Amino acid sequence: MKKTIHLFRCMMASIVWLLLLSTTARADFPVNKPDGFVTEGEYITLYLVKGQGDKIVDFDPGAGAPAGAQSWYITAKGCPTAPARPCTFPVFTDDTQGLMTINTNTAYTATFSVGVTIGAESAIEQKVKIVVRNTIDIALVLDRSGSMSGNVNGSWPSVVDSSRWKGLITGVGLLAAKLKEFCTDKDSIGYRYFENTVFKPNAPFNGGLVSLPVNALAIQTEVASHNPGSSTALGDGMAAAAEMLKNKDDHSKIMFVFSDGEQNDGDLVRSDSPQVTVGKKNLNDSGRITTYTIGLGNAEGYLNMLEAIAEHQTDRFLTLKTIGANDITKMVEAFDAMVNRIKKESSPQFVDVRRNKYTRDGYVWKFKEKFTVNKGISKVFITLVSSPSYEDGIESLKIDSLDVLPYARQFSGIGFRTLVVDFPISERADIKPEGVWTVVGQQGGYNSATHSSFDGGTAKAPAYYLSFTVDDHLVHLDYSLGDKAKHVGDVVRPSVRLTRAGVDVKNAVVKAVQLAPGVDIGNFLATAGGEYNNPDTTDPGSPSAQKLAELLRDTAIAAKLADKVSEITLTYDGTSGTYTGSFPKLQVSGNYQVLFYVQADDSIVSKIMRYESGNYNVAQKDVDLSQSGVSVVVNGAGQTVITIRPRAGNGLYWGPGWAGSIHVNFPGAKVNNVVDKGDGTYVITIDGKLEGKGTISIGDVKILDGDASQLNCYSNHTNFWEKIKCWLIAHGLPVWLVWVIIAALIILLWLIFKKKK
Known part of the structure; x- marks a missing residue:
């Protein structure tokens, strides 16, 4: 009996001890999210800019916390940017009040957890991420050569609203306006023009770099004050941009290059070596510069050069085909996409882009497009470009049935319109970004008769480009078409990685659509014959582009050169965490485009829709x-x-x-x-x-x-003896033996000739 009582007492003591233990370790209340943080999956994240001084953050215990003295603590988790950018983990300067100090002297990403103990109770630890972004300096290199007067498709004479210069004005304006939305207050920008030499823009851009957020919207007006000039000194333009970036060693240096044709003046850019050079100077001598490029063309060598300048990285170059519709929207789309790539760390991403024609609705032209948006979005950026553009705009913007147009910030540039909706909406915190967005646009001032758009008495509808960009720090899309030059005979293997809060999304449907040249463009132009008219300009550009533009006047030839479209579905590879696939072996040279369409249903952020595009330029693999x-x-x-x-x-x-x-x-x-x-x-x-x-x-x-x-x-x-020597060398004989054989042949022929005499 005594043993039973003793055993019972031991059991009760154990239970009491366990209850006490669970009480002291109990975590019944959360840690509140401080102001300025965004929720990204299981983390709350704060984005800061390097050099803004110490940031003080005030953490508070959440609902259910008891009264009493607080003791705050940090547990380091990781430093994803190490060793290149080591972390400086924050500290609680007052751990009794939850006041945390964050150092911004360097750029880094740190992950850790924050907790607090109040008496015998502890909070549920909150996972935290601090991202200190580097300051970005951007130098634009813009082509102002004579060929920019031509049409987008390379034809002459120039048509209103279809010139390459008009496309550049619109594209640069959109690029600057979009950069302003996704930049930090310490980012800088500057630019230079090139034609037969380098030209500085007007004030305030005629010096060095200037504040991007302060001056971005003035760039387009300045560019529009110029006109195309003479030849193409691309190398001089790039060298001038590198000089602008030279003294910014602690900043991220970006060079953005746009050119529409072959370089034909000044120091030439060389891309046939591992380092891109201008003349004999390495562009990166003054520090690491990341270069992004856009070009126009179909099979010219300069497109391969622009790709090489961007180190063949799929997300750093776009080369636009000029076969097809003669409107500027394809140029503008490239500038739009480049912002997403340059500011990838800030997470602008395309949900989708639409290229279509307006439809007649009474006395106006209209369109309606729908986009599906996932949860967790902090900004929506919508771009509209019409070609031609006359009194166009967005007349309705809804999420499901909720009207959000009154809460959108609208901006009108030269040839483009933007709408921005920030979340949460201060006036309507109940409106969330997720759902189906419906965009209705219209154009009221377009007169088809006065703009040469009648075809057999029927008005041609104007075209539009509509892009839908979201700022999403939770979902990330990475894609690649390989990182080396492509040649006929190669196999291209596209890959995509989709993550949510760093975790692979494994149930996505990923499609890659390839637009391949209908024929080998280089060989076609070499053998097509015919004549082409040189344009009235001091910068005639490439005979390839001019000849092609002339040949495309023949509708039969245009049909022959039309893209061949193929589609593959990428499959998930658990080892690499990517969706992969392969296109058939490359058969012809030219400019290829690949469109990525991604869809996924996610339990956390609902339906994910993403779009991206890439290019690669294919050359012949050898010369016989x-x-x-x-x-x-x-x-x-x-x-x-x-x-x-x-x-x-x-x-x-x-x-x-x-x-x-x-x-x-x-x-x-x-x-x-x-x-x-x-x-x-x-x-x-x-x-x-x-x-x-x-x-x-x-x-x-x-x-x-x-x-x-x-x-x-x-x-x-080459003479007879030289050909014999070459033939022998081609069969692997050493040079000394070749000369012995040739000498023997000469002696033999001399003896034969002497004997005949």
Whole structure:
């Protein structure tokens, strides 16, 4: 009996001890979210800017907390930016009041948990993320050359509202307005024009970098005050931009380059080596610069160069096809997309973009588009561009049935309109961003008769571009088309990663749509024949673009060159956490575009919809000199003149448009001039003799790598003995043995000839 009582007492003591233990460790109340933080999954996140001084944050215990003395503490979790950017974890300067000090002297991302003990009770620890962003300095390099007077599709003469210069004015204006919405108060911007040399803009942009948020909306008006000029000195423009960024070593340096054609003046940009150079200067000598590029074209070598300048990173370049509709919306879309890429850390993302035609509604033109938005959005940014643009605008904006147009901030630039809705809406905290958004737009001032838009008596509808961008710090989309130059015969493997609060979303439907050239554009232009008219400009640009624009006047040719569309569904790979797939082996050269469409149903943020696009430029993989009609002569001035019509081993010509991408690297040899004949033939004039060892390249492909004498093996002017020597060397015989064989042949022929006498 005594043992039973003793056992009972022990059990009761244990129960009491466990109850006391659970009481002291009990976590029954939360930690409140301080002002300025946003909820991102299980974390609350505060975004700060480097250099703004110490930030004091006041944490409070949440509902259900007992009265009594408080003891706050921090438990470090991780530093995702280390070791490149080590973390400085915050501290409680007064752990009895919940006052936390955050250091902003450096840029970093730190994760930790915050808790508080009050007497015998403890709060449920709150996971916290601090993101201290680096200050961003952006230098724009804008093409003001003569070819910018032409139409978007490369044709002449210029048509109202369809010129490349109009597209640049609209695109730069939108880029600046959108950057302003997603920038920090310490970000800076500046820009330079280039034509035959570098030109500074008007004040306040004629000095160095200026405050982006203060001056962004003045950029478009300044750009619109100029007109296209002469030739294309791209290298000089990039060098000037690099100089603007030189003394900002502790900032993130961004160079944004727009060009519409081959460089033909000043110091040339070289992209055939690991480092992009202008003349002989490495652009990154003054510190790391991240370069973004936009170009216009279909198969020209300068597109491959712009891609190389952006290090073949899918999210840092866009090369726009000029085959198709002659309107500026494709240019504007590229500038719109580049903001999302430049400010990726701030999380602007496309839900979708729409390109369509207005429909007639009485005396006006209208459209209606719908977009599905997920939870957790802090900003919606809507862009409208009409072509032509006359009295257009958004007349209705709803989330499901709720009218949110009264709460939108609207801005009208030259050729574009934007609407911004910030969440939470101060006047209507009950309105949430998630749901189906309906956008209704109209255009009332468009007169089809006065704008050459009648076709058989029927008015042609104006076109519109509508993009829907969200600021989402919870959902992230990363995508890639590979990070190297593409050639015929390669296989492209697109990949996408979709995460929510850092966790892979595994149930998404991810589609990749490829728009491939209908034919090999370079070979087509090389063999098409016909004539083209040089435009009335001092910057004729590439014969490739001019010839193509002329040929496209023939509707049968236009149909032949139309894109071939293919679609694949990417599958989730649990090992890499990405959705992957592959397109068929590349068969033709030219400009390819890939559109990504992503949908997912998520238990936390509901339906996720995302859109992105990318490009890659495909070149031939080699040059077969035996098929390339090589001629090497020395002219009366002592210059070496090489004539070549590069042809790949598959029998296809590289075509016109590569003059600016042909490089000669031999001791003492300097390229004086490269003439593009328009049929894929190039005449390369070199100062000095071509001798010794070196390389000749087109794009990133070597035409010749070795001794200069090898080129004579393929020249139309090569004598009989030189051809025998080349034939023997081609079969792997050493040079000394080749000379022995040739000497023996000469002696043998001499003996035969002597015997006949």
